[in-house]
Amino acid sequence: MKHITIADVAEHAKVSKSTVSQYLNKRYEYMSEQTRKRIETTIEELNYIPNSVARSLKQKSTFTVGVIVANILHSFSTQVIRAIENYFHENDFHIIVCNADDEPKKERKYIEMLLAKQVDGFIIFPTGGNLDLYESIKKQHIPIVFMDRKIDGMNIATVMLDNEMATSLAIDRFVESGFDRIAIITMSIIRNISPRVERIEGYKKALSRHGLQVNPAYIKTADVHDIQQVIHELFITEKPPEAIIAGNDIVLAALLKYMKENNLKIPDDVAVIGIDEVQFASFFSPPVTTISQPAVEMANRTVKLLLDQINNKVNTNETGVVRLQPSLIKRESCSRIDKSF
Template sequence: MAGRVTISDIAKAAGVSKTTISRYLNGNYGYMSAETRARIEEIIKKYNYVPNSIARTLKSKKSGMIGVIVNTLRYQVGAQTVTGINDICTKNGYGTIVHCTNGDRRAEETAVQLCLNQQVEGFIIIPCENSVAPYLEICERGIPVVICTRRLDDWPYGCVYVRHDELIQKMLLHLKEQGFEKVRFLLDVHDFHKEAMAGFFSAASAELFGMSREESIRWVGRESPAVCEALDALLHEYPGQSKAVMAVNTHTLFLTLRELERRRIRIPHELGVCGYDVIGWSELVYPGISAIRQPMDRMGIIAAEKMMESLREQRPTQGACALEGSLFFRNSTNLKAL
C-alpha cells in the first residue's frame, strides 16, 4: 500500500468492515471470532498500521491515557511507585501522563487541568494536601481517582497506603530492646504526610522512651546545615545515655551519615542510626544500616489495578488497601553486640 495506511485499507485487506476494525482497535472482541481477530492482527502487523489516536480520542472521547500526579520524584518511593503504575497501565493498553508537583498545591491544580485537557480516563494521585475536596471534584466529572501512598480522611474511593504507624512502632521497639534510651526523628519536608509520620513517631517515643514531641522530632529540610545542627544538639543532649536517630528518606540519611563520618562518630557506639525508604546501598554502607522499606512497586501496581477495574466496570474506584512494609535490622542499631 502506498502512502499512509488507513483503517479502510486494513478493513479491505482483512476482508471485514471498518466497524469491525474499529471494534478490534478499541478492544471490543465480543462479536468477533478468534479467526477474524487473528487475521486483523496479522494485517495490522504486516502494514505496520498505527491508529490516528487524536481522531480516535475526538470521536470516542477516550484517550487511553491515565493521569499520574505525584508530589515528588526526588526519592525512590515516587519513582518506583510510578514504575509500578506504568507497568500495569501498559499491560492493559493504557499510556500514562506523569506530572510532578513538588508538593505545591497550585502545581497540582495545574497538573490536573492539563490532564483533563488531554481527556485522561482516570487519575492516580500522590496528593499534596489532606483535603479530599479537589479529588472529589474530579470524581464528580465521572472520572475515577485512586489516591496512592497516602490515606486521606473522609476519602470514600480507592486508595493504597502503607501502615507507617506499625513500621515506626516496630523500629522503635527494636531500638528499645537494643538498649537505646533516647531517639530522634529527622524529617525533611513539613507537609501533611510527614506530619502524620511525626505523630506516629512522637506517640511511640513517648510510650517507649518517655520523650515529648519537642524532644523527639526535628524538621531539617533538604539542606545539610539543619541536619548538622540537629545531630550536634542530640550528641550533646542526654549525657551518659545511649541515643539513636531515624532519618526519613534516602537523602536525609545520606546527609546524616556524611555528617557522622565527618565527625568520626562511631555507629552505633556513640549514636545508633536507622533510615526510611533506603534501598540497596544501606546494607553495603558500614556498619550496615537498619532501615524501614515501603513496598513501593507494589503500591503502584495495586493503585493501577484498582484503576483498571474501575474503567472495565465503569464505576468509581473502590476500597482502601493497607500494605505492610519491611524492617531490616543491621549493625547500625545492634547495640547489644558491643
C-alpha cells in the first residue's frame, strides 16, 4: 500500500501543503470552515496518519513527557498518573510512564532512556538516589518537576502534600476519640523519603501539642516485606497501642490483613486511620477513616508547572515547593468502644 503523505492530502483537498499543516496544528483561524471540513474529510478518506517524526523535527518538540513513578503499586500514584494523562491529552502531549519500584538503578535506566528519546520534559517521583542525573537534567534546561517527594538542595519545582498536616489530622481525630497510646507505621526511611519522614515528624509534633509523650516503640518503619513483622512487634509490646496510623495504602492493607488473621477487631482492639484514600476503606467492616490526598489537584498543578516550563512561560531555574492540603474522611474505625457495661 502507498504511504499517504501530506502532499497527497493537499492535492486531494485542493489546498496547499501549508494549509494542511495549519489544520494539523489546529490553526483553524487561517482557513474557512469549508476548507477545514474538506481537509478533515480527505484525511478520513485517505486514512492519513501524520508523520510524528517529521513534525518533531520541524517544531523541535517530541510532544512527549516522561513520567517516572517511584512505586506504581500505590493507589495515590495510579490516581495521579490518570489525572496527568488526562491533562496532557487535552494539550496534545503523550506520556511515557515508567515504574522505578523505589530502586535508584531502575530509575537511572529510565531517565537515560527518556533522555535518549528527547522527551520535552520530566515528571519524577524521585527515589532520591540519582542526584547527578536530576542535576544534569536541570543544567541542560530540560523542564522537570518533582511530584510527591522533594530533594533538599536540588532547587527543582515540586508538588507534594502537607505531610505533617496529614498525621496531625489523624492524631487530632484519635485524641478527640479518647486515645492516647498512638502508634505510626510507615515504609522504610533509609533514603530519607520525604513524605515518610515528614509524616513521622508531624506525628511527633501533634502528640507534643496534645501533651502526649512520644514513645519510640510506637514508631515503626520497614520495607514492604517486613511490614507484617513490625506490626506484630507493636501488638506484643507490654502496652500495645490503642490506635495506629498507617502511613500509606500499602501499610494499611498489611495492617488490616494482620488484624484479620489474628482475630483483632477494629476499633475494639485497636483504632485505625490510614493515610491515602483507597476504595476498600469505605466498604471494609467497619469502614476505615482515612486522610485523603487531593490527587487530581496535585496532578494538575504538576502538569501546569511543567507545561509552563516547556512553553517558556517560566524559567527552568525557577523553583519552589507547592504543598496541598489533606482532608480527613471520618468513618467508624477510630471511635472508642465503651466497655464499662
